[in-house]
Amino acid sequence: MTTYGRDQVNGTAEGKVNNPYMPRYEDLLSRVNNFSIIESTLREGEQFANAFFDTAKKIEIAKALDDFGVEYIELTSPAASEQSRQDCTAICQLGLKAKILTHIRCHIDDARIAVETGVDGVDVVIGTSSYLREFSHGKDMNYITEKATEVINFVKSKGIEVRFSSEDSFRSDLVDLLSIYRTVDKLGVNRVGIADTVGCANPRQVYELVRTLRGVVSCDIECHFHNDTGCAIANAYAALEAGATHIDTSVLGIGERNGITPLGGFCARMYTADKNYIKNKYKLHMLRDLENLVADAVSVQVPFNNYITGYCAFTHKAGIHAKAILNNPSTYEILKPEDFGMTRYVSIGHRLTGWNAVKNRVEQLGLSLTDDQVKKVTAKIKELADIRPQSMEDVDNLLRDYHYAVTSGDQSQVANVLSTAIAN
Template identity: 30%
Template sequence: MTRHVFLNDTTLRDREQAPGVAFTTTEKLEIAESLAAAGVTEIEIGTPVMGADEIETIRAVVARRLPVRLMAWCRMTSLDLDAAIESGVHAVNLSLPASDIQLAAKLGLDKAGALQVIEHMVRRAAAAGFFVAVGCEDASRANRDHLARVIETAARAGASRVRLADTVGVLDPFSTFELVAQLVAQSPIDLEFHAHNDLGLAAANTLAAIRAGTRHASVTVLGLGERAGNAALEEVAAAMAVLDGADTGIELTALPDLAAQVAWAARRQTAAIKPVACADVFTHESGNHVAGLLKDSRTYQGLDPALVGRCRRIVIGKHSGATAIAHVLSESGRDLDPDLAAAMVARVRREAAETKSTVTATQLVELYDGMCSEASLAELCGSRSAVRERTTTVFRPGRMQ
């Protein structure tokens, strides 16, 4: 039976907390529309308490009537909730620290005081007609018994879901699984996992949380977010489809264009090797790999590029062999002469090393045509030398024939 997993995209909220990122209203509208078109069913669209401009932008997104749940992120205060009411959204994530460290440093509260705040604010939000999720900031460093009481209190007050946030990114997949499995077994309502990528484990931790039983996960496009970012929408969606056969509702072929759109709006360059959506992840140069791929694509592809709207690309460089060179030449209407193969490989490797780059198909054809011309000239010169030698042998000056 196919398992359904729901991805809550928070690109328009957590992504904007990254230094220097400020989406315009138009950009937020366009990104929200693209997320909805890609099959995302819940979008965290902003923080209303930021002020009139943010509220106006949120109201503009709400007015589009997209087929998604639009959620506002709020601190667990009346000020934030009133701003959410003004913004016109129908869902709120009311967030409160869960760890002793953050409760004391940020709010001067103890655990009992935090539970009282949760009880009061969740009841008020539910009475206002909101779908209510409670966010446990720094859940990864919180006392487990306190987390269980937070979930119980939130559920009793009218919350439909609790978010467990690894706010400072200190979990690994094993500790994530243990934490989530324990709380899922005790929880009367849905749980959501929100990962941060400080140790490069956000996507892995998110998969661990899903396997431990949570049906909801926070993601951002390209994993962009504050500090080291969050779990990447495209990575989690593809991994769930390929590794677990789960249904996230995401149209995977839409992910590359969505990633490009967000990167442009954020004015951020992304690494060419970033999984799923970026330039080089389905690009192959190694001679050994290319030889295998041309026989059976499964030899060096665990993820079918077509699944995520991409194509395999073979490039020529320092590590290319004769098979790859012959393949690229054949696509340009050239057949690699077996007698020239070794010399061609050597020339390509020299060219790539000198330029510290790949050799384009056009450059490869030029190199090959030049080599063929040299070979033809050498053959012609060799033939003429042979003729001269025979002529010299037959017609030696001063000797009668």
């Protein structure tokens, strides 16, 4: 039986081989520590119900994403509107490190408009499921193959990247999918795309499809997962395990309906796979500002339980949790808050608090109390918390008053502090 030491749990180089959060035997095709992010806040994110990004805001978000370190930034099709075309051109002229992509229908007119903006690549998409072929564009697979060939050859002739993606991939016929992917791979696309457009896929289905596709095409594989059933992050991870190379994300997961794989949540998941890889690749400490920027732009609050940056993400409350956290944060934290520019918070103004947590706060305040004294004041905090919530300020005032009374040596004053506290 393999045992895991402290270094192994914390993911240092010494423990990387036996990382308990990874499969015992890694898949030979796995790309969990060798992938690229295609950040789609400025494309998929524009489909979010509250989204309206003017040019200045798009530029601000694009620069922030570039500073964070994403490899690609995907923009709304310039064929969507004149303003979209102008915005696409403006962002292409910023000189960002990230490659700029735009997402278009599988139509030659859209492709011509796209390449004129100066993008580094064009992401071509068309529905392949029976639902979309019947109720959306109404075309058969022969038509799709013909149009895909025309558009891909045109984009390639301009010397820029091209990706071909099916839409609603997981409700498409497997034979149809593999046939069109094999065709476009032979045409020389940089990537083929799998899209869980309605969020119906589960990780096992994702793994099996990506693994099958990996045996059919030699190009890269990009995956786009919607979050309607809560599997977007898990599906992205499974895709990488099976050999996918690129994952689509958006900040806070914003997008059509419930959105797609959230950038922050994806980074959290990948951090557990290879902490050093993700830390060296992206500026994780910028995540909170990036999310606040987008949240403000679309008039939403960052959720309390948001991955990494939610205000509860590194908050510990239960007494046994707090004691263990103070001894070794790895006991109840799989992510190190400092790696993301965050700090942990041990909540003590409640009935579940423990004296070890209160003792830690006493030491932070520079007060001197014995363990027995800390236990007495902890009992009073719990008693107070049974009556009403206690803020940190409430607790600090009680601790200071109690410390002053104890150091004065007047036992009646000590008793008075505690009785007055309960009266208040």
